Structures are given as structure tokens and as C-alpha cells.
Amino acid sequence: MRTAFTELVGVEHPLAGFNRTPAVVVEVSRAGGLGVLGATMYTPEELDAQLTWIEEQLGGRPYGVDLLVPARTTQRDVGELVADLRRQIPEGHRRFVEGLLAKYSIPPVSEDDALDRLGRIDASLETNMDAAVVSELLDVTFSHRIALVANALGTPPAAMLERAKAQGVPIAALVGKREHAEKQLAAGVDLIVAQGTEAGGHTGNVATMVLTPEVVEIAGDVPVLAAGGIASGPQLAAALALGAAGGWAGSVWLSSHEDAASRVIKEKLLAASSSDTIVSPTRTGKSARQLRSAWLDEWQAEGAPSPLPMPLQSMLVREAWERIDVTAEKGSEPARELESFFVGQVVGSFRELRPTAEIVRDIVEGCEARLREIGRLVEPVRS
Template identity: 60%
Template sequence: MRTALTELFGIDVPLVGFSRSPAVVAEVSKAGGLGVLAATAYGPEELDVQLTWIEEQVRGRPYGVDVLVPASTVGDRRELVARLRAQIPAEHIEFVRSLLEKYGVESGDLARGHGAADDQVVGVAPEGVEALVDVAFSHDIALIANALGPAPPFLVERGKREGVVVAALVGNARHAARQLDAGVDLLVAQGTEAGGHTGTVATMVLTPEIVELAGATPVLAAGGIASGRQMAAALALGAAGVWCGSVWLNSVEDITPDYIKRKFQAAESTDTVRSRTRTGKPARQLRSAWHDEWERPDAPEPLGMPLQMMLAKDAWQRIDAAAEQGVAGAHALGSFFVGQVVGSFGELRPAAQIVADMAAECAECITGLQRVIHGGAA
């Protein structure tokens, strides 16, 4: 298949695989797509290690990174951790403490937090993002994507200077117009079906709207795409390819805890929810007892990003650890970001096989449509 996306990166399949799992990223690129690593899952030093490893695996094939640059954050890098923790209300800390204990999870000292959680919160603060961007551009990346908010000038300017494609995820036409004005090279029209931070417009409606607005700028479709049929539909809507995230959560290489993968496989497409309780911004995830507790009438309102993210990451480290130890309450709380395609999850497959299966099914669908056009003679 040849599209504007395959031509732009010299890849074989018009598919971008977004994941926090380095092995998934490597396998997608090796299979002919473009793997993209979620950089904000790591601190700068760890990101450097992971990108070095990916480059050793892909042997010159293109890959990219994705960062989160929210329109506004609380505090700045110089005083981030201490100042942010001081801004988390005691009411919220007590609510999460009591929630964890209600489900049999040791709460520990939530006010102090954990280093790993702090590192990831730094990754969504302005100076923290710049540190991750510096690491990314020190490697041979082909793409850098901004998944939240308008692409800042320093990101676009550096991408153009260093020959790296700058992409941006958008959830409506207004966002797309801002990104085009900022000078991005590639738009990702992410429908509400997607996992993680999403808007409220469905992929089927959003994609052609963004394609028309973008003109010569390539557009990828995202949200609700985990099969070749859905990939063919995206191409029919005018997209140059697809951006897939949730499908890799059901891959062999994905690093999501096993108990969460089992919950995914048992879930239906209606078992997800857009909630601010994990990051402070609306993000689609698997509904669990965690969300039920935050929806109680006496629960506090979730904080903004990155305060809610800091509070929640502390809790989720404890929940995942307890669930792996067999604590039933922790299992009930367990969740992760995932899109509505979770209802299609079956047996785990290697990431490379997922790419191959999607490409083959997409080609078969397109051939079938040609037969329809020609009255069965193809």
C-alpha cells in the first residue's frame, strides 16, 4: 500500500503503532509500520536508554516518540515536585487513602509519593517536557508527536530544523486549525473511541472533517481502529493511514500487568469511561471500582493536571502491586487507559502479527470493495 504516510516515512504499511512498551514500538517498525514510544512514561535518563535499545532493534527503520504538552500546568520544573505535592489538598489525599484501605490496599504515605511517579509528572510540566524533547532529538527519530494541546513553537521549530516530522493529535476542527497554524506536518484525528486523552467527536465524523480542513497536510485516523476492516474504513474516509494505540495492549510484548490484560480480555466495548480521575483531564480507560468510588456524591472533584496525575500515580503503583499479589480488592480497582476496541480483544498476539493481520485484512477489504464497484467482476 502506498499513501502519503508511507511515502513520508518510507514504510510499507500505513500504520503508526503508539505504545509505552519499547518492544511494541520496535516490532511495529520492524514489521513495516512506524512505532512511536510514549515518552512521558519515562524520565529523561530512562528515555535515553529505551530509545537506544529501540534503535538497536529496528536497525535504521524509522520510529518516533510522543510527548504530552498540555496548554497549562501547575508550577514549573525548578520547584515542581515539592510545590506540586504541597498543592494537593489534604481532602484528596485522605479520600484516596481511605479508598485504598477500603479495598485492602496498603496506602503508605501518599503525601510523600514515589520517585517514579514524580519523574512522570515532570514529563508533563513545561521544563520537564523540554528535557524529554532534548533526549528525543539526540536520537535518530523520524517523528515527534504532541498528544495534548497546541504544538509549542520550540517543538515545531526544532523539528523543521532537524528534519523530524512534527505530528499533533486533535479531537475537533478547532484544535486542528490551531495545529495547522502552528506549522505541524501531520495531523492525527483522534475520535472519542480512543484510549487515553480524547475529545467527544467520533472517528467516523471527525476524520473526514479534519481531512477537508487539512488540505495538503496528511491526516491519520485514530480511535476505534484495531482491525484491517477499520483501517480500510479510515483510508476510505480520506486518511493517509491509521494511528493505533489500544490494540497493542493485547500484544505479547506489551508491558501492562497480566491481571489488567485479563480484565481487558473479559471486557466489552461498553466497559470504558472517559474520566478525569487518573490524569486530571478526560481520558478513556477501563471502568473499575476506582471510577465508581470517585463518582460517589461525597467524593471530591478530581484535581487538574498534573496534580491529579501525581496523586493517582501514587495510588496506582500500590494497586498494581497488590493486585499482582492476589489482593481481590486491588483487582476490582485495577484499570488502565484503553479504547472501546477492548471489546474485540482475544488471545494475545505478537505485535508484528497484529501489523501483518491488519495489513492483509485491509487489502482484502479494499479488493472486496473493488468487486462491488465492478459488479462482482474483479
């Protein structure tokens, strides 16, 4: 299949696979899609190491990077900034989280017990606003042979756009509303990812079926990828039928062997239905779809405080999630009840863990088969 997206980034299939695990990125690209590394939680040194490893595995095949580059950064000492933000967290919120952890018998985590979790962040990066760190991340990203760079939230700042265009790297942006797409197009992005509410992680409230054609209508020559609900061949075919140049898939890779999610999380995902997700700001301070669990139920209970805005909420609960993850991995049933992860409504289609390459193949072959079936629905015009 050839589309404006496959031509833009030089891949065989109109499918982008977003994941925070480098091994998943490699396998998606090897299978003919575009693996995209979710790199929002890496230090510059970690990002350089991961991109170097990815390139060693791919031998020239294209891949992409997804960063979180804020429109505004600060020259202020980041340690002082983080300390100031922490002082803004109400004591009542701290007591609520500690009470919740005590209720479920979640102990503090010692250094010996700490998991080597992908995405662990240093306190100095909690705000992702340090101008020096953001500049270093961009330096690292553009020093590698990337085929695409995406900004995870908001319009890419002018400096990021200029640098991408100067180096001939297409730049993508995720949108959840038509108005967001209008801003991104005005800024000059090369690819729009129209993410419907079905998607995992930070998401809006417009469905993919509605959002995709709205964005395609105004995008002109700029390719659009549909995101949210893309986990099978028929779903990718639907995206193409809506006018998209391909699909952007994220949640489906959680059902792969290569994804770095813990055993406990994967077991819960495999047991879940499509109705077992909820959009909540309780993890980051911004609405995000995730697997429903006791954690989310506790925040919705009578007397629970309202979640704080980003980044205060994520600063409030970061250590709590570290403790939950570690304790759940040790076999604690109460911790398992709390355990959750960002995932879209396609979680209901997970049946077993499979190799990433097999998932790509099934999506692509299923899409091609469905497109042929659709083509046969149109009777030839008789003269």
C-alpha cells in the same frame, strides 16, 4: 499500500502503532508499520537508553517518538513548584483516596515490593513543566534517528517545531476537534492525528467517523491519520475510505505479548466488552477513556469529591495506583476489582494475547482484502 503517510515517514504500511513499551515499537516497525514510543513519563537518561535500544533492534527501520511538551514551562525550582501544587490538594480529597484504599485493603508499598513498572516517574517530573527537563528530553529525542516526533497534548511549542523542521523530522499532533486541527495546521505541523472518542486515554467526544472527514477537509496537503477504533483490517480500510492517509492504533497493542501491562490488567482486558470502558478524569484530571472498575465506581458514588484538574489529580492518585498495581499482582481480589488501565472501545475485540507482528499482519492483510471487496462494489462504466 502507498499513501501520503507512508511516503512521509518511509514505511510499507499506512499504520502507526503507539505504545509505551519499546518492544512493541520495535515489532510494529519490523512488520512494516511505524512504531511510536509513548515517552511522556521517561527521564532524559531513560529515554536515551530506550531509543538507543530500539535503534539497535531496528537496524535503520523508521520509528517515532511521542512526547508531552507543554506550551509553557517554568524556570522556577521544580521542587518548590511540586511542593506548592501538593499544598493545593484539598485534605478532603486525600482522605477520600486513603479511605478508598482502606476499604479495599490496599497496603502501603515498601521499596522491596515496588514493581519495576515502565513509566514510573520521579516526583520532580510530576508536572512536566521543568524547562530544563523538557529541553533535555528534546535534546535526547533529536539526537536519535527518529522518523517522526509527536506532541501528546496541545500545539507543539514554536521551539519544538523549529527544531523538527531544521532537522527534517516530520512533526505530528493529536486533535479531538476540528478547531484543534485548525490551530495545529496554522502552527505548521506535518501530520494530524484525528483521535475520536472511541480511543483510549485522553480523548474528546467526537466520534472517529465524524472527526476524520472534518479534519481531512481542512488539512489540504497535510496527511491525516484516523485514531480511535483502529484495531482490525476493516477499521483501517474505513479510515482510508474517510480520506485518512492511514491509521494510528494504540489500544490494540495491549493484547500483544510484548506490551508491558501486568498479567492482571491483561486478563481484565481480555474479559471486557466494548461497553466496559468509561471516560473519566479520575486518573489524570483530564477526561480519559479507561477500563471501568471499582475505582471509577467509587469516584461516581454519592459523596465522592469531584476530580481535581491536571496535574493535581494525577499527583493525588499516583501513589494509590502504585499500591493497587503491586497489590493486584500479589493476588488480591479487592485490588483486582480496582485495577484499570487506559483502553479504547476496541477492547471488546480482544480474544487472546498475540505477537505484535501477527496483529500488524492481520490488520494490513484484512485492510487490503476489504479494500478489494469495496472495489468490486463499483461496477465498471459501460460505454
